[in-house]
Amino acid sequence: MTVHFSCTQCGRCCHGLRLPLSVREAITWLRDGGEVQLFSEAIPWPEDLPEDNLPAQHKRRRSFAARSGSLPVRVIVVLMASFDGACPNLLPDMRCGIYDRRPRVCRIYPAELNPFVELEPAGKLCPPEAWQSEEVLRDEAGRWTDPDTVAAIAAARDADRIDAATKARVCERLGHAVAGLSNEGIVILSPSRERLLAVLEDAIDPGASDEEPIHSWQVLSNRSATLDMLRSAGTDSAAAPDGDAGGLRYLGFFQGDGPRPH
Numbered sequence: 001m002t003v004h005f006s007c008t009q010c011g012r013c014c015h016g017l018r019l020p021l022s023v024r025e026a027i028t029w030l031r032d033g034g035e036v037q038l039f040s041e042a043i044p045w046p047e048d049l050p051e052d053n054l055p056a057q058h059k060r061r062r063s064f065a066a067r068s069g070s071l072p073v074r075v076i077v078v079l080m081a082s083f084d085g086a087c088p089n090l091l092p093d094m095r096c097g098i099y100d101r102r103p104r105v106c107r108i109y110p111a112e113l114n115p116f117v118e119l120e121p122a123g124k125l126c127p128p129e130a131w132q133s134e135e136v137l138r139d140e141a142g143r144w145t146d147p148d149t150v151a152a153i154a155a156a157r158d159a160d161r162i163d164a165a166t167k168a169r170v171c172e173r174l175g176h177a178v179a180g181l182s183n184e185g186i187v188i189l190s191p192s193r194e195r196l197l198a199v200l201e202d203a204i205d206p207g208a209s210d211e212e213p214i215h216s217w218q219v220l221s222n223r224s225a226t227l228d229m230l231r232s233a234g235t236d237s238a239a240a241p242d243g244d245a246g247g248l249r250y251l252g253f254f255q256g257d258g259p260r261p262h
């Protein structure tokens with residue numbers, strides 16, 4: 001279905017957001033005084049999936065190889081700029097104060113970066129009138145029509161792929177190896193701005209190897225059935241903490257029931 005859209009510059013998408021950033025964008029964001037967190041999830045990956053499994057290949061490109069106990073996993077780490085209220089770069093007249101160097105995700109919105117996610121106008125922050133424009137955002141064949149959007153999506157996917165090995169090094173240097181189970185929960189790490197900036201600048205060193213180091217990760221869950229399943233698969237797993245635990249927080253997508261005694 002053709003989707004019509006034109007930005008009304010209402011500024012809603014610049015409030016109370018989580019912006020996924022590339023490694024280079026995160027360095028810029030931190031140097032500008034912003035905060036960045038690490039969102040980590042682990043995907044059980046006992047064997048490589050066929051090339052024609054496109055959703056799996058999409059996850060593979062964004063992740064690095066690791067293990068949890070005896071189970072091979074792949075870990076996706078997202079560098080996330082988070083803010084409540086207005087973005088620190090939003091000007092009083094709702095223009096972006098860093099327009100020419102704003103993150104790619106800001107250039108892409110409200111289009112979708114993930115090729116397997118359908119664009120749902122109702123799920124976007126844009127007001128109804130933005131979708132009543134004559135301009136076409138996505139044509140009937142499902143293609144984005146704006147060349148800048150297409151270029152930003154391609155560049156963001158490239159950065160995801162290139163950054164995966166760097167993120168593995170970043171986690172190693174931060175001593176971070178705890179993740180949620182993909183599709184069930186996420187572990188959020190909030191290092192200090194200074195520490196994360198230093199580690200990112202060090203890890204992005206072009207002299208560093210792009211080879212993915214294989215490290216051991218622990219998988220957290222707030223559901224006893226999941227913990228039982230993870231343990232039976234030989235995974236290094238543990239009950240997710242309630243609230244903040246030393247700069248680390250678990251965000252579960254489902255109601256937790258706590259671990260069963262065993």
Ligand code: SF4
Nearest residue numbers: 014087089090096106
């Ligand atoms: S960086 Fe600019 S475009 Fe992106 S959320 Fe902030 S103000 Fe909006």
Ligand code: SF4
Nearest residue numbers: 007008010011013126
């Ligand atoms: S919410 Fe939509 S219409 Fe409003 S500024 Fe953001 S992209 Fe434009």
